[in-house]
Amino acid sequence: MLEKKFYVIAFDSTHYAISTEKKLAAVGAPITMVPTPREISTSCGLSIRILDENLERVLEALNGVSKEGMNLFRIDRTSTENKSVKLEWRD
Amino acid sequence: MNHKMEVDARGLLCPKPVIQTKKAVDQLESGVVTTIVDNDTARENVIKYAKSQNYRYEVKQADGFYYIDIYKTEVMFDSEILPQTKPKLSEIVILVGKNTFGEGDETLGEVLIKGYFYTLTEMEPYPKSIMFVNSGVHLTIEGSPVLEYLRALESNGVEILSCGTCLDYYQVKEKLAAGGIGNMYAIVETMHKAKNTIRI
Incomplete structure (x- = not known):
């Protein structure tokens, strides 16, 4: 919970966030629904938090899912400059 | 002034054991109150009360009952026993x-x-x-x-x-x-x- 570095998927819509969380939870993907971290300003209030060791599993579970309205971020609270960096989805 | 009191709270339901213990402790200027209870919840609640008041206490078990001795004058200072590493809590x-x-x-x-x-x-x-x-x-x-x-x-x-x-x-x-x-x-x-x- 108090990890300083992790990944976050932020959503454009709350409904999309909730339905994606359900989809991921249904396949046992290790994720946590959290309020969107303050480091990310643009998006709805709900995000999915992913610990480093679980990123691959979650990305796999999201294979074939449209990434529209879904943004992946790297959060690093130890950084003094960019605490959040937007990442590209890989194909 | 009496220095020993006993509260027989066996068969009493929450929150009566705590109320009766508190009454006895309040009556006592200093000394020991022994509360006897017959279940875990009552025991925990009486202990919680003693802790909340910073009273030292001892729990003994005999014949399926719990005997909780609460010492009124001896104050237990949590802060002296525990290291001060915990983060500050708000009110x-x-x-x-x-x-x-x-x-x-x-x-x-x-x-x-x-x-x-x-x-x-x-x-x-x-x-x-x-x-x-x-x-x-x-x-x-x-x-x-x-x-x-x-x-x-x-x-x-x-x-x-x-x-x-x-x-x-x-x-x-x-x-x-x-x-x-x-x-x-x-x-x-x-x-x-x-x-x-x-x-x-």
């Missing part, structure tokens, strides 16, 4: 009256309550106490979506209290997985002592 008390956040859609309410407790773990200073009543007690039992957050808060010194009557009513007392059990006295007392109580 805020949070009362959680249900297992969802806000009024409206249940699914959204569940998502929001998870978010609320997650955020609590990220915001220091932590509240002094979080008390769970009515359906709020579903958050402190096995299978609760916020259990890991409550445990994290608890390990940082936040008091987590579930209403015993409520655990009983929903028949989930055996499943309690975070914090302790409190009665209405503990809840009211905690709220009265608080600088600020937030009702969820």
Whole structure:
């Protein structure tokens, strides 16, 4: 919970966030629904938090899912400059 | 002045053992009050009372009963015994009256309550106490979506209290997985002592 570095998927819509969380939870993907971290300003209030060791599993579970309205971020609270960096989805 | 008193609280239901113990302790200028109870909940509640008043206490078990000796003059200073490494707590008390956040859609309410407790773990200073009543007690039992957050808060010194009557009513007392059990006295007392109580 108090990890300083992790990944976050932020959503454009709350409904999309909730339905994606359900989809991921249904396949046992290790994720946590959290309020969107303050480091990310643009998006709805709900995000999915992913610990480093679980990123691959979650990305796999999201294979074939449209990434529209879904943004992946790297959060690093130890950084003094960019605490959040937007990442590209890989194909 | 009597220096020894005995409170036979066997067969009495919560919160009577605590009320009678408190009465006896109040009557005594100094000395020992021995409360006899016959169940775990009563024992825990009497111990909790003694701790809350900083009284030293001893628990003995005999013939299936618990004998709790409470020493009135000898004050136990937690702060001298425990190392001062815990983060500072605020004077805020949070009362959680249900297992969802806000009024409206249940699914959204569940998502929001998870978010609320997650955020609590990220915001220091932590509240002094979080008390769970009515359906709020579903958050402190096995299978609760916020259990890991409550445990994290608890390990940082936040008091987590579930209403015993409520655990009983929903028949989930055996499943309690975070914090302790409190009665209405503990809840009211905690709220009265608080600088600020937030009702969820």
